[in-house]
Amino acid sequence: MKIAVCVSHVPDTATKVKIGSDGKSIDPSGVTYVVNPYDEFAIEEALKTKEQLGGEVVVISLGTEANKESLRKALAMGADSAVLLKDDKQRDSFAVAKALAEEIKNQGAEIVFFGKQSVDYDNSITGQLTAELLGYNYVSVVVDLKIDGNKVIAEREIEGGREVVETTLPVVITAQKGLNEPRYASLKGIMAAKRKTIEEKEAAPADNYVEIIRMKKPAPKQPGKIIGSDASAVPELIRLLREEAKVI
């Protein structure tokens, strides 16, 4: 069984965002890039699935040379091979999905993992788009997964609970925190990852449908009021919430 996992390489969540000189994207200077946090759950689940079903895990990332760092991390955790789909232009999720779908088809992968959301553009749709382009079933925001033969049972998080979803292979799963505990790369894994080659290909071209007109900072919040420093401030707080804010 060929298992694929798609990872994105994103600014660390501690990044303080500054708008770049083009007025449409962030200023990358001083920004540390990391593997997208949700993709770590996707990598872990791919490895666990391989341990259960046998096969091979290929990790795929679309972007620039810099993405190799995230690919190496996945290799160090235990992925068998890695592919970098090279493109230095900014793509919307749909255009990313087109290139990924193309490569997943090349690889013949029938179980594919994504993180549920990339923490840069926060779209939370790349996995679903890719699945639909491939004609695969998908379940998003998954916190529990069982694959038994051709049958897939996945629990996905929804407002106020979970949905238990049944479907069949081939499938795309987008991983939510809680699905598993990502392993740490062992020293042996890290050494082995250094020796593995990352296959590089040009990403299949695709047009963007989303045109970014401008990027801006949210309006700053007005500094608030400190009402007091102990329980004696509570009546005034409740009064303000009722009479000024009118929210309770």
Next chain:
Amino acid sequence: MANKILAVLEQRDGKLKKISFEVARAASDIAQKLNAGVEAVVIGNEVEGIENVGGYGVEKVTHYKHADLHNYSSSAYGDIIAEHVNNSGNDIIFFGNTAMGKDLAPKVAVKLNAGIAMDCTAFEIEDGELIATRPVYAGKALIDVKLTSGKKIFTLRPNVFNPGEPSGAKAEVEVKEVANPNLSVRVVELKKSEGKLDVAEASIIVSGGRGMKGPENFHLVEELADLLGAAVGASRAVVDAGWRPHSEQVGQTGKTVSPNLYIALGISGAIQHLAGMRSSKYIVAVNKDPDAPIFQVADYGITGDVFEVVPAMIEEIKKLKEG
């Protein structure tokens, strides 16, 4: 030029969810500005009160009905909406940015070869084009986007588009029985967290952080939340410590929320936490450290001990309710 906007409504257990009214209102407001028509669809089995959507400016709703459509199925719902759009000629489609909307909208986008902008928080019309504003980097920045595709899909962040008071008008509801829904992906069971309100849907959230000192003290957070009809939220620190479930985590790797009121108890206000809640309409912080970054976004703050302040808040609200 748009000619017909489609609002995709959402039901759970046969009742329209609040987001449905928000989407209906936003769609009809935008339709008016673009001089376009507007209609809605809802997919389910028995669904109560569909006609009430008329009060939010949508005159016509198509109800696609089948017993197996009571629960969500991405495969069936996706086919139905794509077919509706193809027959009806809608060029703009709105979904709620909910668990269902986020799962379903991309499927429909591929079927229609439509561009898609997720989690929109505002719309503007510039030169006759619909421009959407959406947060990126968990709200640390916003982008204004336009879609260049023929068909365009937007999902709307819950709790942002105020549906206002319904006018009392009733929508015309056309019921279409669905013959053989495609159930290749289907929900076989719904597991509800017992009686709990979800942070993503609540208009008030009371969140606890590491300052609550231990899971045994969260009864204070829960009691205050109960009194206010609020959902309980949590910082990542307390979720990672196993004090609270991940479903309650607010922040960049939890849920992004925009309630009317967010009460942060013993939460420092790390950048990843602020990212998830800074767009709340009112923020209250209780923290004994006056330099805690949470106070930079709080409208009202008390620089005190949660173990003194929270019981006093509970007492004060109880008094209010009795008086």
